[in-house]
Amino acid sequence: MASTHALLDVSGAEKxxxxxxxxxxxxxxxxxxxxxxxxxxxxxxxxxLLRIVAGLMAADRxxxxxxxxxxxxxxxxxxxxxxxxxxxxxxPHLTVAExxxxxxxxxxxxxxxxxxxxxxxxDLVHLGEKASQPVRGLSGxxxxxxxxxxxxxxxxxxxxxxxxxxxxxxxxxEGMQIDLKRILRExxxxxxxxxxxxxxALVMSDRIAVMNRGEIEQFAAPADVYLRPQSxxxxxxxxxxxxxxxxxxxxxxxxxxxxxxxxxxxxxxNFVSGSTVTVxxxxxxxxxxxxxxxxxSNMIQATLTEIVFQGxxxxxxxxxxxxxxxxxxxxxxxxxxxxxxxxxxxxxFGDGLSFPPERSA
Amino acid sequence: xxxxxxxxDPVALLAAPAILxxxxxxxxxxxxxxxxxxxxxxxxxxEAYTSFLGDAFNWRVIGNTLRIAFFTSLVCLLIGYPTAxxxxxxxxxxxxxxxxxxxxxxxxxxxxxxxxWQIVLRRDGIVAAFLVATGVWDEPQLLLFTETGLVLGAAxxxxxxxxxxxYSVLKLINPNLQDAAATLGASPAQRFFRIALxxxxxxxxxxxxxxxxxxxxxxxxxxxxxxxxxxxxATLTGRAFLLMRDERLGSTTATVLLVLSILIVTVSxxxxxxxxxx
Numbered sequence: 001m002a003s004t005h006a007l008l009d010v011s012g013a014e015k016x017x018x019x020x021x022x023x024x025x026x027x028x029x030x031x032x033x034x035x036x037x038x039x040x041x042x043x044x045x046x047x048x049l050l051r052i053v054a055g056l057m058a059a060d061r062x063x064x065x066x067x068x069x070x071x072x073x074x075x076x077x078x079x080x081x082x083x084x085x086x087x088x089x090x091x092p093h094l095t096v097a098e099x100x101x102x103x104x105x106x107x108x109x110x111x112x113x114x115x116x117x118x119x120x121x122x123d124l125v126h127l128g129e130k131a132s133q134p135v136r137g138l139s140g141x142x143x144x145x146x147x148x149x150x151x152x153x154x155x156x157x158x159x160x161x162x163x164x165x166x167x168x169x170x171x172x173x174e175g176m177q178i179d180l181k182r183i184l185r186e187x188x189x190x191x192x193x194x195x196x197x198x199x200x201a202l203v204m205s206d207r208i209a210v211m212n213r214g215e216i217e218q219f220a221a222p223a224d225v226y227l228r229p230q231s232x233x234x235x236x237x238x239x240x241x242x243x244x245x246x247x248x249x250x251x252x253x254x255x256x257x258x259x260x261x262x263x264x265x266x267x268x269x270n271f272v273s274g275s276t277v278t279v280x281x282x283x284x285x286x287x288x289x290x291x292x293x294x295x296x297s298n299m300i301q302a303t304l305t306e307i308v309f310q311g312x313x314x315x316x317x318x319x320x321x322x323x324x325x326x327x328x329x330x331x332x333x334x335x336x337x338x339x340x341x342x343x344x345x346x347x348x349f350g351d352g353l354s355f356p357p358e359r360s361a
Numbered sequence: 362x363x364x365x366x367x368x369x370d371p372v373a374l375l376a377a378p379a380i381l382x383x384x385x386x387x388x389x390x391x392x393x394x395x396x397x398x399x400x401x402x403x404x405x406x407x408e409a410y411t412s413f414l415g416d417a418f419n420w421r422v423i424g425n426t427l428r429i430a431f432f433t434s435l436v437c438l439l440i441g442y443p444t445a446x447x448x449x450x451x452x453x454x455x456x457x458x459x460x461x462x463x464x465x466x467x468x469x470x471x472x473x474x475x476x477x478w479q480i481v482l483r484r485d486g487i488v489a490a491f492l493v494a495t496g497v498w499d500e501p502q503l504l505l506f507t508e509t510g511l512v513l514g515a516a517x518x519x520x521x522x523x524x525x526x527x528y529s530v531l532k533l534i535n536p537n538l539q540d541a542a543a544t545l546g547a548s549p550a551q552r553f554f555r556i557a558l559x560x561x562x563x564x565x566x567x568x569x570x571x572x573x574x575x576x577x578x579x580x581x582x583x584x585x586x587x588x589x590x591x592x593x594x595a596t597l598t599g600r601a602f603l604l605m606r607d608e609r610l611g612s613t614t615a616t617v618l619l620v621l622s623i624l625i626v627t628v629s630x631x632x633x634x635x636x637x638x639x
Contacts, residue, residue, distance in 0.1 A: 056540050076543035083544040089537035093559050103545030106555065154545055 006065075007032040007190045008053065008158055013062035015048050015214075022048045024214040025062065030158075030190060035181070037193045037201035040211035041237070046194045049211075050160050053192070055079050067157050082156035082189075086163045088147040090135040096146050097122065097131040103154035121149040124183060140168050141176055148180065152187055159184070161193040165200060177203050198238045202226065210234045232278060232358045241280045241353075242326040248275050256354050261322030262300040269354035278355045283329035285351035288316065288337070293346040302326050303342050309333060318345065391619070398612035409613045419597075426577055426593040426618065427625075429511060433576035434523075434569050436516040441523030441568060442561070448524065449531035463521050471518055475585040478514040479505055482586070488513075511587045518582060519575050523568040530564030566633050570626045577622055594618040 006029035015023040023045045030036045038046040051057035053064060055076035063072045071079055090099050097118050104114040122128045125145035130138065135146060144164055151159060164180070165173045181204050184191055195201050201208045202222045209219040210233070218230040229235040232243070246260030248271045256269040258279050267279045281298075293299065302318035314333050318326040326345065337343060399405050413419050448459050466474070481487050482504035492498040504510040538560070542552045580595045592600075594614050601611035 054540075054544055056543070076540070077546050077548055079544075080546070081544060083541065085537045085541055087535065087537060089535055089541035091538060091541075091556060092535075102542070102547070102555075106542075106545065106547040106551045150541075150545065156544075 005031060007034075007067055008192070009065040010049070010053065011063055011065075013049065013052055013059045013064070015045070015052065015057070015059050022214050023052075023059070026214070026216060028209060028216060028219075030192060033188060033190055035184065035191045035193070035204060035206045037195055037205040037208045038211055039195055039198060039201040039208050039237070041196055044211040045214040046196075046211050047162060050083075050162055050192065050194045053158070054081050054083050054160055056083075080154070080156050080158075082151035082154065082159045084144070084147045084151050084159070084161045084164050086166060088143045088167075090143055090146055090150070092134075092136060094135070095131070096127060096133050096135055096138070099135055099146055100150045100153050102150065107154065117153055121153045124152075124186065125149045141172055144168065144176065144180075148183065152189065156189070159189050159191045161191060163195055164193070165195075165197070173200070174203070180204075202238070208238075210237060212237070229353065229355075232280075232355045235280055235353065235355065239282060240327050240329075241282050242286070242324070244279045244320075244324055246277065246279065248273050248277055255349060258354070262302075262320045262324060265298045265300075265352070266296075266349040267298075267352035267354040268350060271354070271356070276357055278357070280353045280355065281347050281351060283315070283327040285347045286326070286328045287346050288328060288330065288334060289343050290346050294348055296349045297346045298349065298352065299344060299346050300326075301342055302345055304337055304339050306339055307333065307337075318343070320345075394612045395616050395619075397608060398616045400609070409609050410617075413610070413613050413617070422592045422594055422597055422614075423617070423621070425591060426595070427621070429508065429515070429583070429593060430573050430577035432508075432512045433515040433519060434573045436512060437520050437523035437572045438565065438569055440516070441520055442527055442565065444520075445524050445527035445531055445564070448528045449534075450536075463524050467521055471581050472585070474518055475514060475582050478510070478517065478586060482510045482514070506587050506590075508587070508591070511583055511591075514586045515576050515579060515582050518579075519572045522571045522575060526567040526571065527561060527564035530561055530567075534560050562633050566630065570629070573625065574622050578618060594621075 008028075008030040010026060010028040013023050013026045013028070014021075022043075026045070026049060028049065038049060040046050048057065052059045055071070055074060059072075063070060065071065066079065066081065091102060094102065100118045100121055101114050104117060109117070118131070119128070122131055125148055127142060127145055127149065130142065135143065138146065144167075147164075165176060168176060177200060193201070193204060202225075205222055207220060208222055208225050209216045210225060211217065212231075212233045218225055218234045220228075220230075225234060225238055229238065235241050235243075244258075244260045244262055244265060246258040246265065249257045249259050249264070251257070251269070251271050251273060254268055254270060255266055256271050256277065258265050258267065258277055260279065265279045267281075269277065271277050287293070300320055302320040302324075304316060305319050306317040308315040308317070312331075314330050316328040316330055316334065316337075318328060320326055328345065398409050399407065401408055444459075444463070448456065448463070451459055483489070484501050484503045486504070488504055489498070489501040493501055504513070534557075538556050539552050542556050547555065577593075578595045579593075580599050583591065583593055583596055584599075589596075594617060598611050598614040598618070601607045601614060
């Protein structure tokens with residue numbers, strides 16, 4: 001994955017805590033100007049990777065290059081990598097403006113330049129009128145903006161965001177995400193976001209690196225991660241999907257035929273006959289009681305167990321043979337369907353996915 | 362949440378028992394003492410103070426008191442601050458062990474501890490042997506009955522009162538602040554002087570105030586470690602009441618000690634006051 005034009009290039013990063021291998025030799029690179037997310041469950045190693053890039057933790061093995069320079073052994077304060085911490089880590093004994101000025105002061109910038117820069121970044125995050133206030137009284141969203149302004153004021157080469165929205169009200173988040181993306185685009189800074197929230201990663205990123213047990217399972221554009229997940233883990237972590245396990249009967253012309261408790265299913269893929277595979281399908285591709293299904297479609301019978309109304313859409317929970325849960329997303333509430341009723345579910349062969357069994361730990 | 366209200370907070374009533382107790386056992390007797398120091402045969406007078414302060418010996422006593430209290434506070438501060446940092450950073454069993462190691466010595470009486478120091482500070486004691494072995498001293502010397510010995514002994518007794526207030530402040534400081542400062546380009550020294558130290562100031566101040574007040578007013582420790590030749594305001598007060606039966610002198614020295622302690626603690630509180638947002 002190492003590219004000569006990468007701004008950040010981590011190669012072979014390994015980290016072990018006691019018997020726990022947190023990072024298993026990760027290669028990770030980010031192009032100049034790119035917004036990349038490290039997405040994964042807690043304990044997947046994403047925060048460890050961030051701390052290694054910031055120099056707050058040393059990797060056992062591997063190297064970090066930033067803007068062409070080897071920085072593996074450079075201490076944090078000489079790296080010029082900005083970080084917005086999860087709880088923002090604002091200096092409680094300083095005002096808003098003093099927080100933003102801190103980096104410029106310790107780096108001995110001229111006072112008039114410090115004044116101008118602080119003003120510029122406080123305006124950028126719309127906190128100009130709070131400049132002389134202590135940081136204690138600020139709301140969570142305002143604190144986050146101070147933390148962003150403080151990190152950007154020293155003009156870092158790279159900005160790292162560690163779960164910056166997790167402390168905020170769920171309703172505020174989407175607006176803040178779009179706001180922050182606008183600010184970062186205006187500044188034109190290369191950014192790495194660490195998050196466990198798939199929606200956040202999908203909304204903000206140019207590319208997403210999905211991490212699991214110290215490895216990157218897939219590193220691709222958000223649409224690719226969602227539409228073409230490379231592993232069962234990525235499929236499960238990003239979005240919903242019905243999963244049906246079975247055995248391969250035939251595999252030809254890029255289409256695999258699988259024998260499952262729900263009957264014969266076809267999905268794109270190439271497997272050896274007899275091997276175990278999981279056929280998956282996203283909820284929005286499944287049609288319920290379609291009177292005229294398309295020709296190359298899978299067709300199964302399932303029982304409706306629950307209807308969850310979610311405003312602009314509804315989630316229909318079905319259960320098929322072998323206790324297989326199947327989630328269907330419908331844009332309208334079904335009129336003639338009640339829980340307990342049996343329905344025919346159809347989806348095109350091409351809309352399904354197929355996966356080998358998940359790698360074991 | 363800063364709910365500003367002009368009504369009396371009912372929670373404030375919880376302080377009532379302490380206030381009542383301190384009024385009866387501290388403020389009242391102290392007032393009697395202060396009044397006595399101003400009483401003369403023909404009405405109120407400051408004669409006791411003028412004669413006390415007119416004697417050069419008494420100025421040396423005041424000097425002794427402040428010097429011993431200052432150096433004891435300094436030794437406690439220099440040992441206590443790093444200890445408090447280690448305590449605040451430690452976790453689980455290690456932290457519990459450290460806390461026990463700091464608090465348990467408080468359960469050993471001052472007299473016992475001080476007698477132990479008498480053994481340690483002898484000419485053939487551990488400290489002298491160590492200093493000779495490391496080449497600091499050419500030959501063993503007596504540390505007992507010296508000011509150095511007194512400061513070492515007093516610092517040993519009062520150290521927990523320095524460590525615990527600093528620790529209680531440090532453990533509330535977000536550990537990410539140091540990391541945040543580093544990512545902004547602050548060197549380890551800048552992180553210490555611009556972040557760690559300003560945020561620890563309230564704890565450093567309360568620890569120093571407590572140790573200074575305790576060291577300025579200690580009576581048993583100097584009596585056992587340095588003896589009668591060296592007088593402080595506290596030992597002089599004791600002598601005035603117990604040996605000389607001079608109540609007015611005792612009241613005067615006690616009042617001088619009280620005023621000096623209050624003055625020093627108040628002035629230093631003002632000096633390290635948090636600088637509000639400019």
